[in-house]
Amino acid sequence: MAVFPSTAAAQARNKPRRPRSQRAAYLFIAPIAIGFAVFYIWPLLQTFYFSFTSFGVFGGNSWIGGENYERVLQDVTVGRALLNTLLYTVMGLITLPVSIIIAELLNRPGLRGVAIYRALYFLPFVTLPAAIGLLWNWLYNGDYGLINEVLSWIGIDGRYWVSDPTTAAYAIGLVMIWSHVGYYLIIFLAGIKAIPRDYYEAAELDGAGPVRRFVRITLPLLSPSIFFTSVISVITSLQAFDLIYIMMSQRNPALGSTQSIVTLFYKWAFEENAQGPAAALAFLLMLLIAALTFLQFRLQKRWVHYA
Amino acid sequence: MPESTTATRAAAKLPRQAGTAQGTWGDDRAPARRRFDTGALLTHLLLSLGAFAMLFPFLWQLLTALKTMPESVRVPPTFLPEDWTWAAFEKVFTSLPFAEMLTNSALNTLGRTLGQLVFCSLAAYAFARMTFRGKNVLFAVFLSVLMVPSQLLILPQHQIIQQLGLLNSVPALFLPGMFSAFGTFLLRQFFLSLPRELEEAARIDGAGSFRIFWSIMLPLVRPALAALAVITSMWSWNDLLWPLVVNTDPETMPISAGLSSLEGQYLTDYPVLMAGSLIAGLPMILLYLFLQRHFVQGIALSGSKG
Structure with a gap:
């Protein structure tokens, strides 16, 4: 246990009866602390160690210094995976304005059926990504898919959306947007409901139209929610895996142009027995997540208004 | 028109919003009416x-699942199945241990959710x-x-799971997921908001720490527990990466x-793929429809506090 000589001693002096309730507190925390130690903290240290080692064919690993990191930084597939992942991140952020607009529409005073709309928009988010992936692969199907059928009505010759390297990543990104709209909608709806109606009424009296009210009242007052969701969205997108894994079969010619950092990690760690480089890749991913999150927190002062 | 039916069904839910607008109702009625005609419409x-774009893929999934394999790939496609058939659903259950997979998912969900409720609330x-x-x-x-x-x-x-001899077992699915930092923070926020006096009164009455926790404090955070349970259930049921890693045997997936295996097995049998994915998604959709309030609260809670 960590020791804090000064504070601990001070506490002991001030409140002599503490030890008994302290024991209870430790008992309360013990189960989860053990779980964290075994399944989270120890593995974290181990992955850090793995990232500097090479795994032997017959088990056991040997220290190889920074070689894994060198390999990761020089590997062309990592560069492509990074670019794809950034594309997913940008597309993920597009979800936010979509959700905000829907939230603003739902916030119309006296509008009926809000609960029903909200339920429908949230439906894709509760459905498991594995099922969503199969469903959209079917819609995107080049020969029999509904999307190409509908496009043919207006004379457009559709593509093989998910096996064409030029469109596959966008096709997947679109599904990500579709399935997350409802999630952000709930957060924005809660944020918008918290904005006092008087503000809108006062703005209306001053002659502000719906667009102006949205830009001048809704957006600034919603900015804490927008900031929070953009942080969540970036973290989620940087870890994109499920949909890509399900939608792209191993023989898909567009595999390289859709692979994310995490699908590459999975391939290295569990299919190609390259645990060392995989561990290094995972650490670089964490650094990327930390860096982008930090950047967002730094930039927040410029545009987030806290009431 | 959909509004008329949704309006009556939503009427029960309406008072809250109506309440906020009430102040303006008395004198503003006529312009409000006029706005409804154009703007509201x-x-x-x-x-x-938008709702159509959200819902229609699911409808197409169901319609495809009810078609025969040849009909599903007909060009141009039929909208409603010509021969309604449950064959795809039967195939899903006979070709894979699909029922076992559903059970495994249920046990995984139960294990993670119960684990989090107990461990997170204590901490x-x-x-x-x-x-x-x-x-x-520690914090x-x-x-x-x-x-x-x-x-x-x-x-x-x-x-670690391998060393415990638990690869390809149900506990492997839920073991690490029983411990959640997120759940701990969520519940902590709620416990922080409860008044001190309750505990002090109980302590004077001679109740021990666990008793105070169990019979006084825990019941007061029930809404947060429900929200956490529902959100954890959803994440557990939908999780893909971890199960792929630990349970490669179909019986324990x-x-x-399992859907990923189904995809590998029935590459182009779209009715089977749609039937399988439909069944896999249904439990969470039903849970959501019945416990909507808790879902919304769970999302809003995790969303409002950074």
Whole structure:
């Protein structure tokens, strides 16, 4: 246990009866602390160690210094995976304005059926990504898919959306947007409901139209929610895996142009027995997540208004 | 027109919003009416369009699942099936241990959710309401667990499960997921908001720490427990990466990984793929429809506090 000589001693002096309730507190925390130690903290240290080692064919690993990191930084597939992942991140952020607009529409005073709309928009988010992936692969199907059928009505010759390297990543990104709209909608709806109606009424009296009210009242007052969701969205997108894994079969010619950092990690760690480089890749991913999150927190002062 | 039916059904839910607008109702009635005709109609139109985009893929999934394989790939496609058939659903259950997979998913969901409710609420209560040495450091460690992406842990976690001899077992699915930093923080926020006097009164009456926690404090955070349970259930049921790593044997896979096998087995039998994915998604959709309030609260809670 960590020791804090000064504070601990001070506490002991001030409140002599503490030890008994302290024991209870430790008992309360013990189960989860053990779980964290075994399944989270120890593995974290181990992955850090793995990232500097090479795994032997017959088990056991040997220290190889920074070689894994060198390999990761020089590997062309990592560069492509990074670019794809950034594309997913940008597309993920597009979800936010979509959700905000829907939230603003739902916030119309006296509008009926809000609960029903909200339920429908949230439906894709509760459905498991594995099922969503199969469903959209079917819609995107080049020969029999509904999307190409509908496009043919207006004379457009559709593509093989998910096996064409030029469109596959966008096709997947679109599904990500579709399935997350409802999630952000709930957060924005809660944020918008918290904005006092008087503000809108006062703005209306001053002659502000719906667009102006949205830009001048809704957006600034919603900015804490927008900031929070953009942080969540970036973290989620940087870890994109499920949909890509399900939608792209191993023989898909567009595999390289859709692979994310995490699908590459999975391939290295569990299919190609390259645990060392995989561990290094995972650490670089964490650094990327930390860096982008930090950047967002730094930039927040410029545009987030806290009431 | 959809509004008329949705309006009557939503009427029960309406008073809250109506309440906020009430102040303006008395003198403003006529202009409000006029606005409803154009603006509200346009709003409904846009929202219905979006709702259609959300719902239609699921409808197409169901219609495809009820078609025969040849009919599903006909060009141009039929909208309603010509021969309604359950054959695809039967195939899903006979070709894979689909029922076992559903059971595994249920057990995984149950294990993670119960685990989190117990472990997180205990720790959350201690962090919120008790003083003890090293609290801040421990709390910082918990915070760091929350920030580490799961990919960083998965290789050693897999090894630990292997060393425990639990690969390809149901406990492997839920073991690490029973401990959640997120759940601990969520519940801690709630425990923090409860009045001190309750505990003090109970302590004077001679109740011990566990008794105060169990019979006084825990019942008061029931809404947060429900929200956490529902959100955890959803994440557990839908999780894919971890099950793929630990359980490669179809008999022990949950349904998420099972769908991936189904895809490998029935590459182009779309009715079977749609039937399988439909069944796999249904439990969470039903849970959501019945416990909507808790879902919304869980999302809003995790969304409002950064």
